[in-house]
Amino acid sequence: xxxxxxxxxxxxxxxxxxxxxxxxxxxxxxxxxxxxxxxxxxxxxxxxxxxxxxxxxxxxxxxxxxxxxx
Numbered sequence: 001x002x003x004x005x006x007x008x009x010x011x012x013x014x015x016x017x018x019x020x021x022x023x024x025x026x027x028x029x030x031x032x033x034x035x036x037x038x039x040x041x042x043x044x045x046x047x048x049x050x051x052x053x054x055x056x057x058x059x060x061x062x063x064x065x066x067x068x069x070x
Contacts, residue, residue, distance in 0.1 A: 004043045012036035 012033045019029035 002047075005040050005047075008036040008040035008043070012040065 015025075015029045015033035015036065019026045019033065022029075
């Protein structure tokens with residue numbers, strides 16, 4: 001997923017800059033750059049939505065230790 005984010009970010013940034021300076025590229029460059037930036041945002045959201053399971057908590061019997069302080 002990280003490669004998708006990196007490639008889409010730089011593709012969008014380069015195409016936006018190229019379209020700003022070259023008027024012949026604007027018709028194709030702007031929509032492709034917008035799609036690349038949207039792809040980056042969607043992949044970033046997908047990375048953040050991954051569900052990770054919490055580690056299991058080990059049950060420790062420390063009743064003897066607690067009795068000392070009661």
